[in-house]
Amino acid sequence: MLSVSxxxxxxxxxxxxxxxxxxxxxxxxxxxxxxxxxxxxxxxxGMDRLLMxxxxxxxxxxVLRNERSAGQSAAVHSGVRMARAEVVxxxxxxxxxxxxxxxxxxxxxxxxxxxxxxxAGQRVNRQDTWSKRMGSKFANNLRxxxxxxxxxxxGCGLKGFRRDAFLALPYFDHMHxxxxxxxxxxxWDVLLVDVGHRQRGAGRSNYSNLxxxxxxxxxxxxxxxxxxxxxxxxxxxxxxxxxx
Numbered sequence: 001m002l003s004v005s006x007x008x009x010x011x012x013x014x015x016x017x018x019x020x021x022x023x024x025x026x027x028x029x030x031x032x033x034x035x036x037x038x039x040x041x042x043x044x045x046g047m048d049r050l051l052m053x054x055x056x057x058x059x060x061x062x063v064l065r066n067e068r069s070a071g072q073s074a075a076v077h078s079g080v081r082m083a084r085a086e087v088v089x090x091x092x093x094x095x096x097x098x099x100x101x102x103x104x105x106x107x108x109x110x111x112x113x114x115x116x117x118x119x120a121g122q123r124v125n126r127q128d129t130w131s132k133r134m135g136s137k138f139a140n141n142l143r144x145x146x147x148x149x150x151x152x153x154x155g156c157g158l159k160g161f162r163r164d165a166f167l168a169l170p171y172f173d174h175m176h177x178x179x180x181x182x183x184x185x186x187x188w189d190v191l192l193v194d195v196g197h198r199q200r201g202a203g204r205s206n207y208s209n210l211x212x213x214x215x216x217x218x219x220x221x222x223x224x225x226x227x228x229x230x231x232x233x234x235x236x237x238x239x240x241x242x243x244x
Contacts, residue, residue: 095201105160
């Protein structure tokens, strides 16, 4: 029985994916039965052919492909819908999220309390450019002040969560940057864990600081609205239906 589904949104990461898949197997294979779902978000670098070849030798690898790019949140959402395990982990395809930290995400969910639905990684010793670190720090400080979500780093791709709880969240583009706030909005407990970070394996980022800033302002306002309009109470059945 599958314990964990690992979802990887990827665009033009053909140089990084083979090593990443090997590292995932080394970190997760000895611990649990797992599957990997790579969502090819409109790549043009031949990654689709590489993945097709890889599936011939790796039976637990599954692939989804968008003919045109739909963005990271859409890719993650599609991958989670395809997942067959009750616990899902995500990480970025560029190699900056070390797979060795995946067990720290899924083990608390497999063994922990049912009230906990998200284990979110927080990067330490980030290996990014100065401008990217400063842009991320500003965005995280603003988000933390506005949402009071208790985390210093929601942009980290390393996350683990309960599949059904994730799919019950309101979907919108860029939602992957607000998961702690969204899970807490629905009444779930969230665990934060420190994870490592390293330099990109090859290629270049698909996003710039300006792109993140422009969409971030609108997204932040939208998440604040969603939190204020959340359902205020969950009714409990009474009578015969509600008895243990």
